[in-house]
Amino acid sequence: MPNFQPNPEIIRSQKQDLFEGPDFYQIDDLLTEEHVLIRNTVRDWVKKEVSPIIEDCCQRNIFPNHIIKGMADVGAFGPQLSVEYGCGGLDYISYGLIMQEIERGDSGMRSTASVQGSLVMYPIHKFGSEAQKHKYLPKLAKGELMGCFGLTEPDHGSNPGGMVTNFKDAGDHVILNGAKMWISNSPFADIAVVWAKDEKGVVHGLIVERGMEGFTTPETHNKWSLRASATGELVFDNVKVPKENILPNVTGLKGPLTCLNSARYGISWGAIGAAMDCYDSARRYAKERHQFGRPIGGFQLQQKKLAEMLTEITKAQLVCWRLGNLMDQGKATPAQISLAKRNNVDMALHIAREARQIHGGMGITGEYPIMRHMMNLESVITYEGTHDIHLLILGMEITGENAFM
Amino acid sequence: MKILVCISNVPDTTTKVSFTDNNTKFNTAGVQYIINPYDELALTRALELTEKNGGEVTVINVGLVDTEANIRKALAIGANDAIRINANPEDGYFVAEQIAAAVKSEGYDVIFTGRESIDYNSGIVGGLLAEILNLPLINVVSKLEIEGGIVTADRDIDGGKETVKVATPCVISAQKELTEPRIPNMRGIMAARTKPLKVVEPSGSNALSNISAFEMPKPKGDCKYIDAANAGHLIDLLHNEAKVI
Numbered sequence: 001m002p003n004f005q006p007n008p009e010i011i012r013s014q015k016q017d018l019f020e021g022p023d024f025y026q027i028d029d030l031l032t033e034e035h036v037l038i039r040n041t042v043r044d045w046v047k048k049e050v051s052p053i054i055e056d057c058c059q060r061n062i063f064p065n066h067i068i069k070g071m072a073d074v075g076a077f078g079p080q081l082s083v084e085y086g087c088g089g090l091d092y093i094s095y096g097l098i099m100q101e102i103e104r105g106d107s108g109m110r111s112t113a114s115v116q117g118s119l120v121m122y123p124i125h126k127f128g129s130e131a132q133k134h135k136y137l138p139k140l141a142k143g144e145l146m147g148c149f150g151l152t153e154p155d156h157g158s159n160p161g162g163m164v165t166n167f168k169d170a171g172d173h174v175i176l177n178g179a180k181m182w183i184s185n186s187p188f189a190d191i192a193v194v195w196a197k198d199e200k201g202v203v204h205g206l207i208v209e210r211g212m213e214g215f216t217t218p219e220t221h222n223k224w225s226l227r228a229s230a231t232g233e234l235v236f237d238n239v240k241v242p243k244e245n246i247l248p249n250v251t252g253l254k255g256p257l258t259c260l261n262s263a264r265y266g267i268s269w270g271a272i273g274a275a276m277d278c279y280d281s282a283r284r285y286a287k288e289r290h291q292f293g294r295p296i297g298g299f300q301l302q303q304k305k306l307a308e309m310l311t312e313i314t315k316a317q318l319v320c321w322r323l324g325n326l327m328d329q330g331k332a333t334p335a336q337i338s339l340a341k342r343n344n345v346d347m348a349l350h351i352a353r354e355a356r357q358i359h360g361g362m363g364i365t366g367e368y369p370i371m372r373h374m375m376n377l378e379s380v381i382t383y384e385g386t387h388d389i390h391l392l393i394l395g396m397e398i399t400g401e402n403a404f405m
Numbered sequence: 406m407k408i409l410v411c412i413s414n415v416p417d418t419t420t421k422v423s424f425t426d427n428n429t430k431f432n433t434a435g436v437q438y439i440i441n442p443y444d445e446l447a448l449t450r451a452l453e454l455t456e457k458n459g460g461e462v463t464v465i466n467v468g469l470v471d472t473e474a475n476i477r478k479a480l481a482i483g484a485n486d487a488i489r490i491n492a493n494p495e496d497g498y499f500v501a502e503q504i505a506a507a508v509k510s511e512g513y514d515v516i517f518t519g520r521e522s523i524d525y526n527s528g529i530v531g532g533l534l535a536e537i538l539n540l541p542l543i544n545v546v547s548k549l550e551i552e553g554g555i556v557t558a559d560r561d562i563d564g565g566k567e568t569v570k571v572a573t574p575c576v577i578s579a580q581k582e583l584t585e586p587r588i589p590n591m592r593g594i595m596a597a598r599t600k601p602l603k604v605v606e607p608s609g610s611n612a613l614s615n616i617s618a619f620e621m622p623k624p625k626g627d628c629k630y631i632d633a634a635n636a637g638h639l640i641d642l643l644h645n646e647a648k649v650i
Contacts, residue, residue, distance in 0.1 A: 044588050
């Protein structure tokens with residue numbers, strides 16, 4: 001169970017978060033009253049609980065575990081899953097808006113929520129037994145249990161099918177061996193949803209619990225990105241996993257890839273959040289900063305940057321709104337999700353770089369959120385399917401030709 | 406304990422204010438509305454009191470259907486039920502009359518308003534309501550406790566505070582320090598879907614005032630720097646130009 005006490009080491013900034021979300025095409029009119037309430041609620045929560053501490057947490061590489069309970073309260077953990085198991089029962093637009101607002105605060109915070117909701121709760125919800133669902137989901141939704149997702153391995157990232165982590169039948173349990181890498185939440189997670197091959201080479205999902213003998217989670221240090229999020233490895237050295245911890249309702253790579261679709265959908269919204277924060281900060285800075293006797297926002301080159309940022313954010317908002325509706329109707333395809341994730345993260349990273357230039361030297365300091373978002377997005381653009389892999393997914397969709405290998 | 410909280414729907418504090426129709430109407434295009442912040446504090450304190458002592462909190466709003474988004478937010482924050490009086494809130498008197506007519510026989514122990522709404526800032530609804538309902542009023546309250554039917558409240562007065570005790574029922578208007586506003590949680594938002602929101606039609610009374618014109622304040626002038634050695638010039642400017650000394 002995570003420690004909900006505020007970490008006395010974390011310094012709270014007195015600076016007020018003045019963020020105003022751009023809505024140039026009145027996309028709020030496409031949302032329901034409840035969507036707007038959810039979005040504004042999470043925005044208010046981020047302003048109160050995330051913005052004042054996030055810069056210090058990033059600078060000093062501290063995961064603020066005391067905000068897990070707040071995250072759970074605002075519905076960040078599996079809001080789109082069913083009420084029956086203690087989850088939110090909300091739609092995918094709501095889920096997207098929650099991810100957008102949390103990533104407006106910080107991509108690392110959104111990563112924590114994405115992993116918990118889409119990569120841990122979602123597979124248990126979709127592929128788990130009734131006993132597994134009742135045992136884990138209500139506690140995961142409340143943040144009383146935290147989870148992580150083990151798919152990527154040291155030598156198998158874009159090619160998860162090549163994984164070597166495996167398990168052998170040993171009567172009422174299996175023996176799990178292998179290692180997973182680049183795992184968000186691993187250093188503090190209570191459980192891990194791990195994908196591993198059986199003796200026939202078929203991929204299965206297993207729920208591995210902290211405390212099982214031979215299971216360790218060493219932390220990854222010295223990251224330049226997602227510094228407020230905890231990343232680590234999962235190491236399995238002859239771990240005895242009871243057979244009742246195997247997810248019964250899926251085999252093959254379809255299992256982890258289905259989870260990734262859900263998470264990638266959330267990331268495509270999250271990236272808008274990071275982009276909006278950079279844009280909003282740049283917009284305000286351009287009006288306040290004077291050079292040559294006038295605000296720099298009065299110069300054409302700065303206006304071009306701001307105009308293009310707003311254009312790209314507006315396009316991304318429309319893509320996500322439509323994709324959310326397709327998700328709710330059960331019609332969204334993996335390729336459609338790839339398009340949104342690829343486009344929106346790239347757009348956000350580009351906006352972060354342009355916003356950095358508008359801020360000049362101030363943009364590289366912790367006084368403004370720009371460089372933090374930029375460094376975070378350098379991870380986001382390659383995790384959950386790299387920018388290039390999403391292009392190949394789209395390429396295959398268009399041509400029918402597999403260009404992965 | 407039955408508590409009523411009067412909430413009004415006001416433009417967000419970041420709204421860029423402008424007017425239409427020859428400066429006679431507030432331009433609502435693109436304006437986001439929020440629960441009046443003082444009313445939100447009143448609601449939060451009402452919830453804290455009922456969580457501690459038991460009881461129910463009702464919110465009431467005089468407004469047209471588009472105010473329901475914020476009424477729903479009040480329910481998500483934790484109010485038990487809501488009443489919307491289906492009328493445009495023409496002026497403070499009209500609002501007080503409507504609320505009084507709707508609740509006079511409901512037996513609320515405490516009726517909260519904000520000290521003022523942040524749009525028209527007349528700050529009179531609480532006082533009028535108390536008068537119409539023949540109840541005591543404590544206004545601009547920054548601290549409030551209720552024990553055994555006795556309200557103990559700190560209210561701001563010139564240069565300090567005074568502590569007032571009054572028996573319920575009474576009307577209280579909320580000041581900034583009353584409590585911290587509460588952010589709804591997802592369970593609250595979900596619960597708000599099914600909480601009762603009763604719509605009642607307005608009763609007969611009319612507004613006593615109407616707005617004939619709006620005017621924007623003059624834009625702020627540039628900051629002038631005066632050399633420290635030239636204090637006389639500063640005094641001259643403050644006296645003759647700024648007219649503050």
